[in-house]
Amino acid sequence: MHILVISHDLSIFQHLHPNYDGEGKFSVKSSFPKAGTYKIFADFLPEGSAQQLAKYDLIVEGEEHYETVNSDKELIKHVDDLIFELKFDDLAVKQHVLMTFTVTDSKRNKITNLEPYLGSAGHVVIVSEKMDEFLHVHPKDEAAKGPDVEYMTTFPISGNIKFGDNLNILESFIRFHL
Incomplete structure (x- = not known):
């Protein structure tokens, strides 16, 4: 399973791999470096099934500071x-x-x-x-x-x-x- 935590201004991007705790449960620890709205993607492949993607919105309370994220000049x-x-x-x-x-x-x-x-x-x-x-x-x-x-x-x-x-x-x- 892959968990992606991405801020709506695209300035925060976390690619996490949760631990399997058994009985179909996974856990992962993460911190949110700033307040704002985040999208959480859970990308997983259940046994005997096709790859699946679940999406969640999360609001981290506090004063929001949106960044303007520009394209990189060099890759x-x-x-x-x-x-x-x-x-x-x-x-x-x-x-x-x-x-x-x-x-x-x-x-x-x-x-x-x-x-x-x-x-x-x-x-x-x-x-x-x-x-x-x-x-x-x-x-x-x-x-x-x-x-x-x-x-x-x-x-x-x-x-x-x-x-x-x-x-x-x-x-x-x-x-x-x-």
Whole structure:
């Protein structure tokens, strides 16, 4: 199960993996860094069934401070000593799109020892600006070790997109306009 907690202004994005407590119950701890409205997505696959998505709205009380979240000028994120670069073969709506994350260290040495996280080299979550479109994508090669991890998807609509990728323990967030 994947739990996504996203603020309505797209400035907060949490990709969580709850613990299975038995008897069909899961638990997860999270904190909300600011007041406001959040959308919670529960993405899960019941045994013997198709993948399902449940959506919930949550209001965190307090004085709201909405941020204007602009598109990133470069699709590169630096986290600790690692650099994550996102590239697309052709960015178009309602077309198959190949997305590639390339992982290097701060000296631009290629990282080739990525370990699977929840059975996969990575998990990508893509959310539209209005949070009415949600995609959860796994790599083409679940056993990819890097430096490239490729994903194939189709964007159903154009607009501002919030993109979160979970490669091992990294959460990188990229915003772009499609």
